[in-house]
Amino acid sequence: MLYTSEILYNAIKPLLFRLTPMQAHALILRLLALADRSTVVCWMLAWVYRQAFTPHPPIPSASPPDPLSQKKERGRQLHIRGKVGTPFMASAHITSSGGRDLLHPHETPPQPTQARRGEVQSTRSVTVGGVTLDHPLILAAGFVKGHGFASELEALIAVERGENIIPGWRSMSALVGLVEFGSFTRYPRVGNSGVVIWRDPASQSTQNRVGLKNPGAQAAAAFLARNRRHLPRTYGINIAVSPGVNDLDQGEREIREAVGFFVDMNIVPSWFTLNLSCPNTEDDPGANQTEEQARRFCAAALDVIGQRAPLWIKLSPELAPEQYAALMRVAVETGVKAIIATNTLAQPTPDDPKISAGMAGGRLHASASKSVTHLLQTKRLERYTIDVIACGGIMSGQTFAAFDTPAGQYWSALIYRGALAAALIEEEYEQFCRVDTSGNRRGWFQPEKADDL
Numbered sequence: 539m540l541y542t543s544e545i546l547y548n549a550i551k552p553l554l555f556r557l558t559p560m561q562a563h564a565l566i567l568r569l570l571a572l573a574d575r576s577t578v579v580c581w582m583l584a585w586v587y588r589q590a591f592t593p594h595p596p597i598p599s600a601s602p603p604d605p606l607s608q609k610k611e612r613g614r615q616l617h618i619r620g621k622v623g624t625p626f627m628a629s630a631h632i633t634s635s636g637g638r639d640l641l642h643p644h645e646t647p648p649q650p651t652q653a654r655r656g657e658v659q660s661t662r663s664v665t666v667g668g669v670t671l672d673h674p675l676i677l678a679a680g681f682v683k684g685h686g687f688a689s690e691l692e693a694l695i696a697v698e699r700g701e702n703i704i705p706g707w708r709s710m711s712a713l714v715g716l717v718e719f720g721s722f723t724r725y726p727r728v729g730n731s732g733v734v735i736w737r738d739p740a741s742q743s744t745q746n747r748v749g750l751k752n753p754g755a756q757a758a759a760a761f762l763a764r765n766r767r768h769l770p771r772t773y774g775i776n777i778a779v780s781p782g783v784n785d786l787d788q789g790e791r792e793i794r795e796a797v798g799f800f801v802d803m804n805i806v807p808s809w810f811t812l813n814l815s816c817p818n819t820e821d822d823p824g825a826n827q828t829e830e831q832a833r834r835f836c837a838a839a840l841d842v843i844g845q846r847a848p849l850w851i852k853l854s855p856e857l858a859p860e861q862y863a864a865l866m867r868v869a870v871e872t873g874v875k876a877i878i879a880t881n882t883l884a885q886p887t888p889d890d891p892k893i894s895a896g897m898a899g900g901r902l903h904a905s906a907s908k909s910v911t912h913l914l915q916t917k918r919l920e921r922y923t924i925d926v927i928a929c930g931g932i933m934s935g936q937t938f939a940a941f942d943t944p945a946g947q948y949w950s951a952l953i954y955r956g957a958l959a960a961a962l963i964e965e966e967y968e969q970f971c972r973v974d975t976s977g978n979r980r981g982w983f984q985p986e987k988a989d990d991l
Contacts, residue, residue, distance in 0.1 A: 539590055581712075583712040587713055666925045666927060669808045674944060678949045680746075682706040686728040690725055693754050707719065715960070729748050730751075734749070745898070779793070779813065794841070809849070815852055832868045849873070851876075851878070852879075856909070862913050867916075876927050877926050899933065899951075901931070903931025906930025914926055933948075
């Protein structure tokens with residue numbers, strides 16, 4: 539199914555790319571909104587997810603496996619899915635068909651299934667940032683984030699009318715599994731006007747200056763609360779620092795309020811992400827990533843979240859190594875569980891070199907890799923236990939493996955490889971890397987040859 543889907547997408551991609559990025563984006567949002575309304579469509583998408591994301595057995599190594607090690611590994615795989623998580627563990631599970639039942643998010647996870655004789659069950663599940671994920675790739679914030687509104691009252695009225703203010707909240711989760719909703723700011727934002735999305739097929743890159751268009755945290759929380767029975771088992775919510783707020787006290791207060799809306803309405807995701815980097819607004823993203831601001835904002839978010847869910851933070855590329863080290867130290871000291879590296883990279887737009895927009899995809903990969911390297915070096919040097927999650931140019935199994943992180947986030951891959959991009963990348967990742975049966979995902983997929991990277 540995977541490679542058939544890619545062939546089909548490659549066939550229709552030229553037609554889709556005849557539309558401008560703005561037209562294509564608007565069309566996709568309309569289709570997602572229609573899909574969200576249909577239980578049958580979402581069931582079908584969930585079936586596709588289960589087929590596409592069913593992990594294949596690892597490729598045997600060249601040397602014959604040790605029988606004792608193979609027996610131990612078989613026993614470990616047969617029981618790993620039955621473990622119960624801690625309060626910081628998501629309730630994600632893999633069903634007997636290899637996927638998740640998204641239409642019944644609150645049912646009790648099934649017991650481990652018995653493998654056929656001679657078969658070792660395979661799993662892509664990974665524990666990162668205090669959450670157990672069914673597989674290591676997450677659709678990054680910015681895709682399922684909702685419409686913009688001029689005021690909070692307007693957004694709340696739309697929710698009361700039953701409007702779908704966050705297209706894709708149900709259908710994208712059904713189709714691709716792991717999604718981070720948002721970014722959501724304390725108050726709604728209409729975003730930037732004019733052309734705000736570009737694509738560069740030659741480098742498989744996308745660029746945007748949407749400007750944090752979103753319905754605001756209160757309306758988003760109210761909308762998700764009205765639809766809670768259809769929420770996925772495992773998902774994240776991304777909260778962004780409000781652009782234009784220079785007063786630390788006000789910024790801290792708005793973060794508390796934004797997170798508080800979700801907590802008060804009992805919309806507690808598997809993780810919250812605090813987005814300290816917003817390159818597509820009028821703010822300098824680096825200004826919100828100082829040690830003092832990060833400490834206060836992280837502490838404020840964690841004070842509201844408590845023990846309900848872990849907190850992750852998202853940083854910009856191209857910061858100084860000393861700044862990454864300081865931010866990681868703040869994250870560890872405040873109790874943050876993971877750092878996402880990175881957000882998009884501000885670059886001149888194709889239409890006006892005086893205006894910058896966030897670059898993602900292939901042209902972000904080098905900067906994101908450098909940032910991840912700085913963070914991993916600090917982690918090893920200081921012996922921190924905080925996790926690093928790669929984000930930036932994950933377009934193939936090889937580019938994902940190059941990061942050497944347990945999990946990653948993607949966005950542009952959807953545009954260039956289709957809706958099942960994550961499943962394709964994970965399949966390539968396993969083909970590209972040699973499986974170590976130690977059971978520890980951090981480092982248990984290692985490249986066959988260093989030259990391959």
